[in-house]
Amino acid sequence: MRAVVFERFGEPAEVRQVPDPAPSEHGVVVRVEATGLCRSDWHGWQGHDPDITLPHVPGHELAGVVEAVGDRVDHWHPGDRVTVPFICACGTCPACAAGDQQVCERQTQPGFTHRGSFAEYVALEHADVNLVAVPEELSSGTAAALGCRFATAFRAVVTQGRLAAGEWVAVHGCGGVGLSAVMIAAASGARVVAVDVSAGALDLARKFGAAACVDASRVPDTAQAVRDLTGGGAHLSLDALGSPATCAASVNGLRRRGRHIQVGLLPSPTGTTAVPMARAIALELELLGSHGMAAHAYPPMLELVRAGVLRPDLLVTSTISLDAVPAALEAMGTAPGAGVTVIEPWKRS
Ligand SMILES: [Zn+2]
Ligand SMILES: [Zn+2]
Numbered sequence: 001m002r003a004v005v006f007e008r009f010g011e012p013a014e015v016r017q018v019p020d021p022a023p024s025e026h027g028v029v030v031r032v033e034a035t036g037l038c039r040s041d042w043h044g045w046q047g048h049d050p051d052i053t054l055p056h057v058p059g060h061e062l063a064g065v066v067e068a069v070g071d072r073v074d075h076w077h078p079g080d081r082v083t084v085p086f087i088c089a090c091g092t093c094p095a096c097a098a099g100d101q102q103v104c105e106r107q108t109q110p111g112f113t114h115r116g117s118f119a120e121y122v123a124l125e126h127a128d129v130n131l132v133a134v135p136e137e138l139s140s141g142t143a144a145a146l147g148c149r150f151a152t153a154f155r156a157v158v159t160q161g162r163l164a165a166g167e168w169v170a171v172h173g174c175g176g177v178g179l180s181a182v183m184i185a186a187a188s189g190a191r192v193v194a195v196d197v198s199a200g201a202l203d204l205a206r207k208f209g210a211a212a213c214v215d216a217s218r219v220p221d222t223a224q225a226v227r228d229l230t231g232g233g234a235h236l237s238l239d240a241l242g243s244p245a246t247c248a249a250s251v252n253g254l255r256r257r258g259r260h261i262q263v264g265l266l267p268s269p270t271g272t273t274a275v276p277m278a279r280a281i282a283l284e285l286e287l288l289g290s291h292g293m294a295a296h297a298y299p300p301m302l303e304l305v306r307a308g309v310l311r312p313d314l315l316v317t318s319t320i321s322l323d324a325v326p327a328a329l330e331a332m333g334t335a336p337g338a339g340v341t342v343i344e345p346w347k348r349s
Contacts, residue, residue, distance in 0.1 A: 063134055152293060315339060
């Protein structure tokens with residue numbers, strides 16, 4: 001099969017022939033119809049992820065058709081159209097037994113712990129735990145965008161964030177996950193303040209329902225700007241970018257008893273950052289992390305997508321072939337860009 005491969009971190013990737021994957025006994029092989037290009041792929045290529053072994057095939061946001069199933073897979077068959085969370089769970093550890101597959105103790109992640117979906121086929125582990133059927137009305141391109149950014153934003157806003165209608169939400173960082181959060185929060189009846197350094201990203205945030213925007217390249221104190229716009233601070237605030245500055249601004253922009261959700265991965269290898277804990281104590285803030293979303297939690301989100309309340313399709317701004325991936329990966333380093341690029345591995349450029 002054809003796949004995007006890199007031999008060394010940070011050196012140009014290339015498209016070449018590699019052996020087809022085979023399913024493990026609990027796994028499947030999926031013919032990839034669409035796969036999203038995500039900033040995590042860029043981080044992996046740069047060598048920021050200790051799970052990756054070389055040579056490597058990136059790609060973790062995918063949708064496609066089951067091609068082959070392992071002997072011990074019960075629920076899935078060749079021809080089923082599916083997607084997966086980017087965290088594939090084992091199904092048997094204590095976290096999985098508690099229903100928290102998104103923090104599985106033995107998780108696998110295509111495109112990180114093994115070869116991913118920037119390829120014509122991808123192997124996925126523990127299919128009965130991780131596969132999600134894609135409704136007929138949803139294109140594979142749209143479904144691919146659900147597995148990482150959209151599902152992550154959904155869990156962060158709805159489950160971890162416990163957002164209620166009428167509340168103020170601040171979203172710091174309006175890339176794929178941030179714009180998804182803006183859309184989901186606005187659809188939940190909240191009033192959203194979007195914060196970003198890019199005017200283009202803020203235009204999209206406005207289009208997806210943000211009531212107010214803060215241009216962080218022009219405002220010296222974004223937390224103050226959020227507090228001013230929200231009459232004292234947001235009820236819920238997300239750091240959707242992941243940086244010491246956005247994390248602190250998110251916490252500092254909250255009102256009393258507000259909730260901060262850390263969604264963006266922090267750039268340092270340990271993920272350590274300074275958090276304004278004095279404010280967390282004085283205002284009784286809640287600080288929580290959010291990490292993907294388990295396959296079993298998809299149905300309510302898919303129902304809102306099917307009903308047209310949520311429109312992940314609007315996040316997709318370009319569609320490219322495998323051959324265009326090496327250059328697109330490289331471009332992410334200099335121009336993070338708003339919106340979602342979807343790769344169609346069977347498309348010929
Ligand atoms: Zn991703
Ligand atoms: Zn597990």
